[in-house]
Amino acid sequence: MKILVHKRAQVPVEVISSNGEETVLESTTCTAALWELAGRFPHELIGWCEEAYSKQLDLTKWNDIFHHNLIMASYAVDSTFLPESIGYVEQLPFANLNREVLYGTWRMSRDVGGIYGKVLLRFKPLMNQVKDFEYLLNSVAKLGQQNSLFCYSAPGLVKEPPAKPVIHTASRQQLFSFVYQHYNSVWLLILTWCIYKYERKFPVTFLKGVKTDKYFQKKVDLTEIPISSCRFTEVSEAIDVVIPTMGRREHLYNVLKDFSEQTLLPRKLIIVEQNPDLNSVSDLDYLKKEKWPFEILHHFIHRTGACNARNLALAETAADWVFFSDDDQRFEKDLLESIFREIKKFGVDGLTTSYLQAGEKKNFTVPKQWGTFGAGNSVVLGAFARKVKFSPAFEHGYGEDMDYGMQLRNLGCDIIYHPGLTIHHLKAETGGFREKTNMDWEMEHIKPKPSPTLMAYALKYYSKEQLMGFRTSLLLKYYNKQSVKNPFRYNREMIESWKKSKRWAKKLLLLERTFKQRAV
Known part of the structure; x- marks a missing residue:
């Protein structure tokens, strides 16, 4: 040195x-x-x-x-x-x-x-x-x-x-x-x-005075430099799998089959099945009728929501690693074995795989630090995963995975994206773990922009400069996607939409604070 x-x-x-x-x-x-x-x-x-x-x-x-x-x-x-x-x-x-x-x-x-x-x-x-x-x-x-x-x-x-x-x-x-x-x-x-x-x-x-040469999107080849982390001399391969599901009986069955054929088997699968009908019964009879090479813990609940479902499942995990899975994906037999090989190689606590739908192409071709988090295609060290929860502020909306990823980062857990590890996302049209819910703000004449859940994320984690930059870029990006072409009227309406989004976001964050106080 x-x-x-x-x-x-x-x-x-x-x-x-x-x-x-x-x-x-x-x-x-x-x-x-x-x-x-x-x-x-x-x-x-x-x-x-x-x-x-x-x-x-x-x-x-x-x-x-x-x-x-x-x-x-x-x-x-x-x-x-x-x-x-x-x-x-x-x-x-x-x-x-x-x-x-x-x-x-x-x-x-x-x-x-x-x-x-x-x-x-x-x-x-x-x-x-x-x-x-x-x-x-x-x-x-x-x-x-x-x-x-x-x-x-x-x-x-x-x-x-x-x-x-x-x-x-x-x-x-x-x-x-x-x-x-x-x-x-x-x-x-x-x-x-x-x-x-x-x-x-x-x-x-x-x-x-700006410089004329550009580094933006330039390639620097680091692939020939060997990587072998000395952080993990031995990596525990004990892993529990978290799967929220709703109305996807056949898709979930295929996911379980893929897990059952892994060259490295998971320790336990925690499945949280949701059905809002109070008179309904579980649709997943094959969980007990068939023999599986791992323990399956099944919760059947009538409350819908990805955040609640994942939190229920997380509370049941005990393995050294947690796999966050969706119920409509397919993957090869060596997925878990390959994930642990790369975790040991890079010495990381959080890894997100490639997660492409049919016809999509990879935007990135090399492993890199990731700015978000995939709640359907990530593996996280259990010591970190169990310290945080999915926030109810994002329930029935979007952004709960980004928020969970930020909670991990603030604990010191880095998240890398690995394009060489692939899970195929089927993006099934029916079912899933989300129930379409009409939010109160959708009834307003001038809709909040951005969505209140995205605004809640920004209020939690952005600096004031990031928030203003986000507002400015949103103003520019959305202009060609809406019908009002008078720039002055458009600006007035966007200001009002931004204010409404902020008001709703603050209500959501108040809900989150109440949730945390009750958990203490």
């Missing part, structure tokens, strides 16, 4: 070597020194540290944090690069991070961090011209995260990480350049508008 000690990301001070050997740098700037160390020591972890924090490094935890080659991590002791204005263009969970836990994010800090030399060198052909040290770190992480680089804010890098707010070091021009290089160009216009509207500044001069 080589750690570049620097002074405010400007001047290299020294290099700390894990083996105690002296390393003399030829470079006189931090970016050049970083490239130099990566070139000279490609098989070592290349770290960086602000001089003031060199005595605070907790090197005993670095091996646990950098547990495989494709990890980049940093921690903002007192400074981070981009301002919170980045939230105007980035509504994924990576922008508004939880600094108290290991949290997936591409937002890197100059204060302390690291990346393996051979990985960093893969970005050199694209970014060798970048002179600003902090800009380079954030660019590598932002592009790398789309190309199988796993990036984190890791408080374990230092002893007793502070809870105080951090300062932002990027100039306004650097913010605009970063957005231009790493996002679709339309987001530059959204950023300009949001800064003008919400910060009362008109950044014409910063628009003139």
